[in-house]
Amino acid sequence: MPDIAFLALSGLVIASAVFALEARELIYGAVGLGLSLIGIAGLFILLGAEYLAMFQIAVYVGAVVVLILFTIMLVERERGRIVEEEEPVRLGRAGIYVAGLVALAVAAAVILLAPVSPEAPEFYRAPLQELGRSMASSYSVALVILGLLIGATVVGGLTLVKIEQKEKTSGTAQ
Amino acid sequence: MEPLSSYIILSSALLGVGIYGLVSKRNAIRLLISVELIVNAANINFVAFARYSNPPILTGWNVVFYSIAAAAMEATVGLALILVAFRLNGTIDVRKLNRLRG
Numbered sequence: 695m696p697d698i699a700f701l702a703l704s705g706l707v708i709a710s711a712v713f714a715l716e717a718r719e720l721i722y723g724a725v726g727l728g729l730s731l732i733g734i735a736g737l738f739i740l741l742g743a744e745y746l747a748m749f750q751i752a753v754y755v756g757a758v759v760v761l762i763l764f765t766i767m768l769v770e771r772e773r774g775r776i777v778e779e780e781e782p783v784r785l786g787r788a789g790i791y792v793a794g795l796v797a798l799a800v801a802a803a804v805i806l807l808a809p810v811s812p813e814a815p816e817f818y819r820a821p822l823q824e825l826g827r828s829m830a831s832s833y834s835v836a837l838v839i840l841g842l843l844i845g846a847t848v849v850g851g852l853t854l855v856k857i858e859q860k861e862k863t864s865g866t867a868q
Numbered sequence: 869m870e871p872l873s874s875y876i877i878l879s880s881a882l883l884g885v886g887i888y889g890l891v892s893k894r895n896a897i898r899l900l901i902s903v904e905l906i907v908n909a910a911n912i913n914f915v916a917f918a919r920y921s922n923p924p925i926l927t928g929w930n931v932v933f934y935s936i937a938a939a940a941m942e943a944t945v946g947l948a949l950i951l952v953a954f955r956l957n958g959t960i961d962v963r964k965l966n967r968l969r970g
Contacts, residue, residue, distance in 0.1 A: 757940055789888040804880070847945055
């Protein structure tokens with residue numbers, strides 16, 4: 695007997711994911727993506743990982759969705775909307791077939807091949823202290839590499855989008 | 869508590885939505901949204917499998933922590949590339965960004 699909260703959250707996740715891809719205005723699509731990510735954070739809470747849920751909301755909804763919204767605003771033309779051409783129907787149908795096949799195959803493979811797990815404890819919350827300890831001990835190298843990666847990404851993104859200053863006057867001294 | 873298979877079915881459905889977007893959409897930002905959906909489907913699987921083992925193992929949570937951070941960085945670089953492509957070409961329709969075609 696599935697939980698009513700699980701059903702509601704999964705409905706929210708799937709529906710707003712479809713809305714994010716099918717909304718006519720791209721900006722509503724980004725909002726739909728944010729809703730879907732909030733639903734996934736709710737699923738994390740159901741699974742006992744409140745810390746991950748907070749992290750998901752802070753990073754995804756707070757940073758990624760806002761970044762997408764900014765990009766849409768920078769790219770926008772024609773009174774705030776990006777003119778999108780209609781996708782050919784053939785392509786959409788092919789996409790549905792491919793996606794359905796892959797999703798079915800993955801679900802069947804994982805359910806069939808997953809080891810039969812023993813009864814998981816009914817109530818469980820991720821122990822934050824152990825999580826932090828493992829992050830600082832056995833996963834410390836990964837944490838350092840993550841920090842380096844963040845730095846490299848920030849520098850790379852800024853370098854990519856930087857607008858080269860045109861030389862205004864040739865008479866200025868070096 | 870619902871069984872593990874319900875979480876697997878949910879994440880497979882999310883993966884399907886993401887692949888549908890990757891195959892059929894032409895706007896580069898929508899492609900990026902599809903990639904984010906696929907990454908989140910993987911994250912759900914990690915957390916669910918970690919929760920449903922006995923006793924629950926912390927590796928799944930750790931992996932998802934790093935995965936969320938890495939996906940945010942990937943989105944940053946992807947959006948920067950989209951912005952540059954828009955400045956160079958005036959469009960972000962991926963089927964028109966074909967200047968490198970031989």
